[in-house]
Amino acid sequence: MNRNIIIYGVSLGALLTFLKWIEYEFLVRAHASDIYMGLLALLFTVLGLWMGRKLTRKETITVEKVVYAGMPFQKNExxxxxxxxxxxxxxxxxxxxxxxxxxxxxxxxxxxxxxxxxxxxxxxxxxxxxxxxxxxxxxxxxxxxx
Amino acid sequence: MNRNIIIYGVSLGALLTFLKWIEYEFLVRAHASDIYMGLLALLFTVLGLWMGRKLTRKETITVEKVVYAGMPFQKNExxxxxxxxxxxxxxxxxxxxxxxxxxxxxxxxxxxxxxxxxxxxxxxxxxxxxxxxxxxxxxxxxxxxx
DNA sequence: GCAGCGCTCATACTTTCGTATGAATTTGCA
DNA sequence: TGCAAATTCATACGAAAGTATGAGCGCTGC
Structure with missing residues (x-):
């Protein structure tokens, strides 16, 4: 198990989660009172991406490997x-x-x-x-x- | 699409990631210099779990649905x-x-x-x-x- | 032995699915 | 605005699936 992939998995998972949240919250329900939840998800995303960048300077990984590594399902657009x-x-x-x-x-x-x-x-x-x-x-x- | 499940998915994903990291780092490589990465993963975990708790006060979800939503398959004997x-x-x-x-x-x-x-x-x-x-x-x- | 269970095969019938074909209406976009 | 794509509905037929019911065979445990 490659740690870089693990960390990247978290960051991508958070990013995808955030995008899904955006889609759901702003396009479907539009509950303004829950926006701070989205901001927290964004924080997750930024932190995760930063960690991913820091850890993957040398190696490049494919997205497929990560999405399957225990993250919530994300549709293959x-x-x-x-x-x-x-x-x-x-x-x-x-x-x-x-x-x-x-x-x-x-x-x-x-x-x-x-x-x-x-x-x-x-x-x-x-x-x-x-x-x-x-x-x-x-x-x-x-x-x-x- | 249930947002609670999404968030829970992230938190559980982060938790599992952290556990996997622990296993890898301390049992396989033991690079003490990289411990702060693990701490960040822990931060992820705590934040994710907190968000999950906060978002699932009203609704209860089964753990099975989330934990296995992307984990390697193991038959339920x-x-x-x-x-x-x-x-x-x-x-x-x-x-x-x-x-x-x-x-x-x-x-x-x-x-x-x-x-x-x-x-x-x-x-x-x-x-x-x-x-x-x-x-x-x-x-x-x-x-x-x- | 033999009762029980799993596996196999069968007939007959009903329901659902899939394909072919055609067409009207709506929608997204240039 | 006009065209292409998407969505909708329809008829008809063949293929596949599902239900009901019965029965023979082999293995295992009491």
């Missing part, structure tokens, strides 16, 4: 954009991963069963699979879902 | 024996998680499609689900599969 998955397709994929049937997904998203089937077909095409379980398995590989 | 899954059922479950169809599983295990369906039915009964995707999702929750 690059793979996501490369695949060209749309917002709705991602939602369907996540619900598929929870084990919901097409009908249940349709009810959850307030659309028809046909729509979910269409999204599913496009999803399978983009992920190059032919069944929902394969899609979930592949999406996990690509870190599109936890 | 206790849950396995409590459910009473047989060896064959476990094999089928694992192959289901890989996204294989019943027919493919049958071919892989050199048995008939009927057998796999029977195993599947028993599996769903024991896991209290009704579809393979749900079974995989549930098995992941119970840490029967990675």
């Amino acid at each position: 690059q793979a996501l954009s490369e695949l060209g998955l749309s917002r709705r397709e991602c939602e369907v994929l996540e619900l598929m991963a929870e084990g919901l049937s097409n009908q249940e997904i349709a009810d959850r998203l307030f659309v028809s069963l046909h729509t979910i089937k269409t999204h599913g077909a496009n999803l399978f095409l983009k992920l190059q699979v032919s069944r929902r379980t394969q899609a979930v398995s592949r999406a996990k590989e690509l870190r599109l879902i936890p | 206790q849950a396995l024996s409590e459910l009473g899954l047989s060896r064959r059922e476990c094999e089928v479950l694992e192959l289901m998680a890989e996204g294989l169809s019943n027919q493919e599983i049958a071919d892989r295990l050199f048995v008939s499609l009927h057998t796999i369906k029977t195993h599947g039915a028993n599996l769903f009964l024991k896991l209290q689900v009704s579809r393979r995707t749900q079974a995989v999702s549930r098995a992941k929750e119970l840490r029967l599969i990675p």
Whole structure:
């Protein structure tokens, strides 16, 4: 186990956490009273990044190695954009991963069963699979879902 | 997305990082000059745990969900024996998680499609689900599969 | 021995899933 | 504003999955 990677893991974890917090707090709930929590997360980020910089002058590491090293799940946005998955397709994929049937997904998203089937077909095409379980398995590989 | 879980994830991540650092530094390399790095990791840990406590006063979350959200997989043998899954059922479950169809599983295990369906039915009964995707999702929750 | 369990296979039926194809509507962006 | 992409809905059919039920075989412990 490389210590540099460990420390970098913490810093990246904190950074990603902060970004997620920003997204959630400012775009979804907008509870101003909790802002200081975000600032603390920012502090985490800065400290972590500083430590990471200090410790990795000599060695360069890949991001993949770190994200898997015990940190909370972070979606692989690059793979996501490369695949060209749309917002709705991602939602369907996540619900598929929870084990919901097409009908249940349709009810959850307030659309028809046909729509979910269409999204599913496009999803399978983009992920190059032919069944929902394969899609979930592949999406996990690509870190599109936890 | 639950913010509490995110923050808890960071704090636990930091804690685990710290423990790993301890293990590495004191048991493997023992470089006394780098101790302040460990202290910073400890600071991370304390801050993270404090934030986690502060943010989870109202809601309680299970530790399992967080600790295993990126840790190396270890099969939950206790849950396995409590459910009473047989060896064959476990094999089928694992192959289901890989996204294989019943027919493919049958071919892989050199048995008939009927057998796999029977195993599947028993599996769903024991896991209290009704579809393979749900079974995989549930098995992941119970840490029967990675 | 034999009862119990796991594994196997089978038939028959229902449900869900996946594919093919077409089309209307909405949305994001140049 | 206009076009491309995304989203939505639909019909129809074949494939896969799931349920119900029954039964034979081999191993293990009492």
